[in-house]
Amino acid sequence: MDQNALKKAVADAALAKILPHLDEKSVIGVGTGSTANFFIDALAAYKTHFDGTVASSDATAERLKKHGIPVYDLNGVGTFDFYIDGADESNAHLHLIKGGGAALTREKIVAACAKTFICIADESKWVDVLGAFPLPVEVIPMARSHVARELVKLGGDPVYREGVKTDNGNIILDVHNMRITDPVTLEKAINNIVGVVTNGLFAMRPADVLLLGTAAGVKEIVAG
DSSP: OOHHHHHHHHHHHHHHHHGGGOOTTOEEEEOOSHHHHHHHHHHGGGGGGSSEEEESSHHHHHHHHHTTOOBOOGGGTOOEEEEEEOOSEEOTTOOEEOOTTSOHHHHHHHHHHEEEEEEEEEGGGBOSSBTSSOEEEEEOGGGHHHHHHHHHHTTOEEEEOTTOOOTTSOEEEEEESOOBSOHHHHHHHHHTSTTEEEESEEOSSOOSEEEEEETTEEEEEEOO
16 A cells, blocks of 8 residues: 555544534644645535634645635634644654644644644654654744754754745754654753744644554554
């Protein structure tokens, strides 16, 4: 089974998991990236089963709207039951690295407002220790050099992601060569650097459920 087939399988599994809990007042948080796109496309067939969505990026909002699915401003929604999104890496504690698509800040905000965060990923994203995938850090542009120096002090090798501007108008530093054995502590430390908006570690608020696509089928892993 190729990677796209695995992504579609977990997207379909997420939809099947949440459908029984939706009603005409339900709002769904939707993430960003190729796996989330499979979920959006599957969700379109059931757009009359819920009220609307909150999108974690402009690209996601555009794809939802093309399907005729309402997209709401998070400020007018508050909390909601489900957030569905992919990941670049996940460990056994469902701590994640996210942000390969540069939407990490809005993804983190939407995840914070969801009662249940369902992560959907193919088996290539499963790791014993986070950090093989470079850790994205969203940075206010004028602080780029300062933040890079501080990231070096934490043991990383930050690289400016050329030509990328986030939906918030900021830049991304990708931190290479980090073996992240204490994701919660590192997440806090990076967020405390002046000029950092946030980083792509989802450890203080990990996923609640991981639907992992494997050659043997979709495996459900619950945090705890």
